[in-house]
Amino acid sequence: MKIFLLEDDYSLNESIKEMLETENFIVDSFYEGDVAYENIIGDYELYIFDINVPNIDGLYLLEHIKNINPNSKVIMISANINIDQIKEAYLKGCDDYIKKPFDIEELLLKINKYTQKPHIIILDENLYFNKNDKKLFLNNIEIELTKNERNLLILLINNKSNKVSHSQIEDYIYDRVSKSSDAIRSLVKRLRRKITKDIIFNSLDEGYYIK
Structure with missing residues (x-):
């Protein structure tokens, strides 16, 4: 921890x-x-x-x-x-x-009190994320992620069911460096393509979340 x-x-x-x-x-x-x-x-x-x-x-x-x-x-x-x-x-x-x-x-x-948490996060059928080694698996096969893709997934998991805004993504992933909406959408698109499961949703007021 x-x-x-x-x-x-x-x-x-x-x-x-x-x-x-x-x-x-x-x-x-x-x-x-x-x-x-x-x-x-x-x-x-x-x-x-x-x-x-x-x-x-x-x-x-x-x-x-x-x-x-x-x-x-x-x-x-x-x-x-x-x-x-x-x-x-x-x-x-x-x-x-x-x-x-x-x-x-x-x-x-x-x-x-806060150390007894499960480290396996189930995202969908046969899709899970291991928080200990920060690896994503589908059908027990690891999905290779870049550093930014992994950090985006962690941010979404940490805020599960809550909207993650563009400013939060800039803070967490890009160390407060301003990024265009296109750059952020491109990152989300790459992560979605690798996951293949439909788990990342768009929020109406520019943001993303997973259920």
């Missing part, structure tokens, strides 16, 4: 990272909000955000990642006991909240 950690307290950041890596998690850790923002697009299964960090706060990053992937799991941590701030975090979609100071073992217990 790959985890994104934002915590500006150096000692706490290092302690969390060391503990999680001991438990065989992969951890990318950051100390400042703006640096975290620049690196937030990636294949992370869990995000841990401290709210009060320099430059860009954790609430903004929470809203940003939930816009890209509403199904992403986010744990917020903060020394602030302001109930309005806690409400705001939950309204923006956080999945759990832990108040400082805390025992790192308590954080691990919360994290473990």
Whole structure:
């Protein structure tokens, strides 16, 4: 499991990272909000955000990642006991909240709630995606995908039944580089051709989704 950690307290950041890596998690850790923002697009299964960090706060990053992937799991941590701030975090979609100071073992217990997920995603009859090795199979034969095709499929799976907009595709696949509608349609068309199954649908207001 790959985890994104934002915590500006150096000692706490290092302690969390060391503990999680001991438990065989992969951890990318950051100390400042703006640096975290620049690196937030990636294949992370869990995000841990401290709210009060320099430059860009954790609430903004929470809203940003939930816009890209509403199904992403986010744990917020903060020394602030302001109930309005806690409400705001939950309204923006956080999945759990832990108040400082805390025992790192308590954080691990919360994290473990999100690790027991099936890694095989059934997309259609005899068509499935293995999230562990990021491979797509039809009739148990792997379908070769380019990096962009694979990332588009992951984005659609992460947002299953929800529309993925052009801006989300630009953020996730092209690292926020603007792309023409034709370029995005071409990518979708190539992926559809390889899958052969009719699972990617157009949204009326320029976007795509899978059921």
